[in-house]
Amino acid sequence: MTTIFSSSGDTGQYFFYFMIYSFLGWVLEGTYNLYSNGSFRKEGFLKGPFKPMYGFAPLLLLIARDLTLPFPMFLLLALVIPSAVEYVSGWLLKTVFQKQWWDYSGMSYQLQGHICLRFSLYWWALSIACVYGIQPFMERLYSQVHNVWELIFPLVGLYLMADLLWTCWSRYRSEKTPQYQD
Template sequence: MFAYNLWQWIAFFIIYCLIGWIGESLYVSWEHRKWVNRGFLHGPFLPIYGFGAVIILISTIPVRNNYFLIFLFGMLGATLLEYFTGWAMEQIFHVKYWDYTYDFCNLHGYICLGCSLTWGVCALLLTGLVHTPIEKLVLSLPAVPLMVIDIIFAVYFIWDMITSAQEAFDLKKIILENEEVQRLQKRLDVIHAFAEDDKTKFQDYLKEKGLEFNKSKEELTEEFQNRLQAARDRVDHRSQKMRKHATRILSRNPGSVSFKHKAEFESIKERINELRKTK
């Protein structure tokens, strides 16, 4: 065991991505009472399970005869992977595609005690039970067919990662553009709220916001109305394809949240759900 070449490692990654997708899709579908193609990607693969399985196998090589250390090392390795992946995705896309914020003993919502313990149990099951038949299957495959399978998967995987990342970026753009509209509308409302004779208070407000306070209320009103209309035009003219992208990635991740843009993100999810009901 563990004397694998690169192509065999890739095959294990593929298989555990598929197994993870099957398990999580069934669980989330049961939870939401409808079929959910779970995950960041379009295809039937969840990379975090593939990477998690590979990390567990590698990290437990030195301790493969000690069940406690298999549990401990597997739990730590997979938990670190889950934390880093969740953190990186939120920084890039401004969305948490899984969230443990309300689970017991969580860290920044990326990991929690329950899931970490589950990773440890999975490490025991993986090394002691699950991996044995999978190992026999992969090792029984001739080198050339195995290489061809891995290359085909790698090409598809890269394509799926690129298209899925584009969907996530499109969702991020829609969130930011809608927030820009809301921000400009609020500023315009504040400008209208100031009385014409309250110039001192009005100028203090403009100075605080870093705006030019030598302009009149009318000039600023016109400026913000133009900016607001331009922002609304950008949102309205956003391509239908981009909106479909946002819908697709949210449908695969119904439990996703955004704490950076909470109000607008929830508003987008509600609008998408309303559109689905009308179809």
């Protein structure tokens, strides 16, 4: 099995995985929203088609996998890591932007509306599927496209940075703009 961390420290490879998983997270949430609310598009933090917490969690799980921990310990981390990423993301977004993008407060076994047991178990199953089912495909895909990716990943990085800056600026500006009511 190929490990995510090589001695050369291929930042482009890690960024490839981050962007692909962030995009797949956007697709997953859109599909879930389509199923549950009848509309694919749901407001996310970023303006573009990426959900960064879906990029961070798999990278942290790949680090855990490559530590060659006992399998039961990895299974525990596959539950804890995505839940921790979701909690920190929710807390940070609410703290910085005074807005909660998701709210589990009506569900059992929840923590401040940011995480709940039901979705943590969903993320746990998805994490196992990601690391052992999807990631081997991602590694093969990267080996096929890495020459092209090396050329375009700085542009993709600039796009992500521009999206982040535009999102922060526009959200900050909308908070400062007076809201008039007729």
